[in-house]
Amino acid sequence: MTGISIIATGSQPAAQVVTNDHLAKLVDTSDQWIATRTGIRQRRFAGPEEDTTSLAIGAARAAVEQLEKAGRGREEIGAVLVATFSPGSLVPSTACLVQRELGLPEDLFALDINAACTGFLSGLRLCQGLLAQQPERLALLVGAEAISRLVDFGDRGTCILFGDGAGAAVVAAGPDRPFFCAFGTRGDGEVLRCPGVRPGGGPGPVTMEGREVFRFAVDAIPKGIAAVLAQSGSSLWDIDWFVCHQANARILAHAAKAMGVPEERFFMDLDRYGNTSAASIPIALDEMAKKGLLKKGQRLMLAGFGGGLTWGAAELIW
Numbered sequence: 001m002t003g004i005s006i007i008a009t010g011s012q013p014a015a016q017v018v019t020n021d022h023l024a025k026l027v028d029t030s031d032q033w034i035a036t037r038t039g040i041r042q043r044r045f046a047g048p049e050e051d052t053t054s055l056a057i058g059a060a061r062a063a064v065e066q067l068e069k070a071g072r073g074r075e076e077i078g079a080v081l082v083a084t085f086s087p088g089s090l091v092p093s094t095a096c097l098v099q100r101e102l103g104l105p106e107d108l109f110a111l112d113i114n115a116a117c118t119g120f121l122s123g124l125r126l127c128q129g130l131l132a133q134q135p136e137r138l139a140l141l142v143g144a145e146a147i148s149r150l151v152d153f154g155d156r157g158t159c160i161l162f163g164d165g166a167g168a169a170v171v172a173a174g175p176d177r178p179f180f181c182a183f184g185t186r187g188d189g190e191v192l193r194c195p196g197v198r199p200g201g202g203p204g205p206v207t208m209e210g211r212e213v214f215r216f217a218v219d220a221i222p223k224g225i226a227a228v229l230a231q232s233g234s235s236l237w238d239i240d241w242f243v244c245h246q247a248n249a250r251i252l253a254h255a256a257k258a259m260g261v262p263e264e265r266f267f268m269d270l271d272r273y274g275n276t277s278a279a280s281i282p283i284a285l286d287e288m289a290k291k292g293l294l295k296k297g298q299r300l301m302l303a304g305f306g307g308g309l310t311w312g313a314a315e316l317i318w
């Protein structure tokens with residue numbers, strides 16, 4: 001299969017910083033409860049002028065600016081994919097609005113995708129397929145969410161987890177950059193739900209059986225990673241960074257321990273962003289790139305899990 005490489009990244013944090021103490025004024029909770037159970041210290045909520053579309057555009061613009069600084073052009077982009085379960089607009093799709101705002105070519109493939117928190121990884125798999133057909137073009141992949149608009153602030157076990165934001169990556173075909181991935185779906189409609197358009201109501205709220213999600217996640221991460229390693233022939237020790245969906249520090253610690261991998265090789269920024277679903281992995285990649293943590297040639301293992309129940313993992317070379 002065609003290799004792929006991420007050649008530029010960008011992110012757009014939502015405007016409002018909401019600390020645990022701030023949330024404790026709205027919800028019967030405390031900084032101590034949230035921090036010890038989840039590792040989250042603060043998250044960001046979309047401001048009055050923001051929604052998933054504006055966040056997606058901000059992240060995409062940052063990635064495209066970086067692409068152009070590296071001497072490539074936005075006219076090379078042949079696909080825009082936006083992973084989200086909280087779109088600001090159903091029609092037009094967020095991807096079409098990104099195309100317009102960034103002045104991208106009209107002869108491109110534009111599509112929103114929903115695989116909940118696994119969405120960015122599913123998007124990478126689609127980029128691989130699209131770039132196999134058009135290796136001379138680039139794909140712009142965005143993960144964007146405004147989940148604060150879909151939570152019930154009366155449900156303290158759920159609303160404290162989520163945050164808003166967007167991350168983006170420009171993906172190129174990479175003959176010398178093998179890409180291996182594995183995905184799965186359990187088809188569960190109870191454990192994690194967010195109702196859509198329905199009689200007498202708009203979308204939301206997100207509901208979750210926290211302990212079941214926890215159990216699912218700590219199983220899904222090692223399972224996904226093992227399936228990818230079986231394809232690539234790499235070992236856990238060949239992987240420089242594990243960049244997982246940022247849901248909960250305890251989930252990631254549990255997965256690291258189960259695989260016998262030092263926790264330090266699991267990047268975490270959920271203390272500052274909370275769980276931003278499809279946006280969490282591209283925000284993490286952009287943050288790591290900006291901090292100089294990612295070096296050319298390093299091997300990354302990405303892993304996601306979420307509503308569906310879906311899971312996925314992918315190994316790529318930076």
Ligand code: ACO
Nearest residue numbers: 029030033037117156157160210211213214247248306307
């Ligand atoms: N503040 C204070 N107390 C709380 C809060 C809160 N925010 N939420 C729940 N509690 C209370 C409960 O009412 C309960 O009290 P009781 O014992 O008096 O009845 C007690 O804390 C324990 O509740 P549990 O729900 O059993 O708490 P648990 O230890 O399971 O932690 C949590 C809850 C943090 C949600 C945990 O289950 C978890 O992390 N689950 C995974 C959730 C997750 O990451 N979801 C997203 C992944 S998928 C995706 O990204 C879409």
